[in-house]
Amino acid sequence: DAGITQSPRHKVTETGTPVTLRCHQTENHRYMYWYRQDPGHGLRLIHYSYGVKDTDKGEVSDGYSVSRSKTEDFLLTLESATSSQTSVYFCASLWGPSSGANVLTFGAGSRLTVL
């Protein structure tokens, strides 16, 4: 178990407010990911990181930014939350180097509701 913790686990906020979700891992994993999952749908990649200060966009990155100043922390920020960003957000991490055999470990999720 990679020991990934997400915080907060639940958050209700209002449209237009900034929101930051935190992902913390204790296994020194190089790669970290943020996904969102809407009801009845699969996971969609928002952003990912392949090292400290190295990040890239995923499939649905509009409206989101990320930062990774330390190996163990990957922050997802919604600068101005909208109702369409109501979702469950999952963080995941992966040990490097980038071998096809390395497996993902996921956090428990952060449920965000934007009113």
Place this chain on the structure above:
Amino acid sequence: DAKTTQPNSMESNEEEPVHLPCNHSTISGTDYIHWYRQLPSQGPEYVIHGLTSNVNNRMASLAIAEDRKSSTLILHRATLRDAAVYYCILKGSSGSRLTFGEGTQLTVNP
């Protein structure tokens, strides 16, 4: 990114085997086939992965077609706890972008 195709849903009876298919016709030679599952209200968890040969672990078996364009996750005796969404993804050795499809919702009937 190489894509995978899975049925939206499948149904099984308890204690019967379940075969969950995945098509990945654009797989490259270095892509591993990974399976994850997501139990209700939980984050996804790793199930099994393989490259070319069939694989077994305590959770499941993975059968990979000879041309590697498809694979099948096998649950030998489904239990009610196996009801989940099962995702098949391809993971290469270069790059780190990992995308998931919609997965297969497995229902297990008592």
